[in-house]
Amino acid sequence: MPPTSSLRALQAKVPRRIAGRRFASHGPPQFNEPSGLLFGEKPPAPGQKRVKEEWENIWYVGMFGSMAMAAVLLYYKPDTSIQTWALREAKERMEARGEKYKYEPSS
Numbered sequence: 001m002p003p004t005s006s007l008r009a010l011q012a013k014v015p016r017r018i019a020g021r022r023f024a025s026h027g028p029p030q031f032n033e034p035s036g037l038l039f040g041e042k043p044p045a046p047g048q049k050r051v052k053e054e055w056e057n058i059w060y061v062g063m064f065g066s067m068a069m070a071a072v073l074l075y076y077k078p079d080t081s082i083q084t085w086a087l088r089e090a091k092e093r094m095e096a097r098g099e100k101y102k103y104e105p106s107s
Contacts, residue, residue: 032040044050094101 037043091101
């Protein structure tokens with residue numbers, strides 16, 4: 001077994017950048033430690049209401065307002081399917097030829 005002084009000499013020669021160099025990471029990872037609270041927010045004391053932040057009402061109006069607008073626009077969206085176009089085109093061609101496009105049973 002080599003003497004401890006030679007081991008220290010070998011350790012000194014090992015470049016420190018090999019052991020812990022992190023390229024373009026700017027140090028150890030930074031994050032908020034989990035606290036076990038919903039959104040990291042402490043619940044209010046009993047008998048007190050939660051105070052909303054300024055942006056919350058704007059977010060609610062924007063989010064749910066845009067959902068309502070999308071629902072209305074989708075409800076009134078024009079029918080552009082190929083089946084609807086083909087049915088309309090077939091009815092127009094049959095009327096142009098003088099044929100009936102509805103079936104009427106003969107009794």
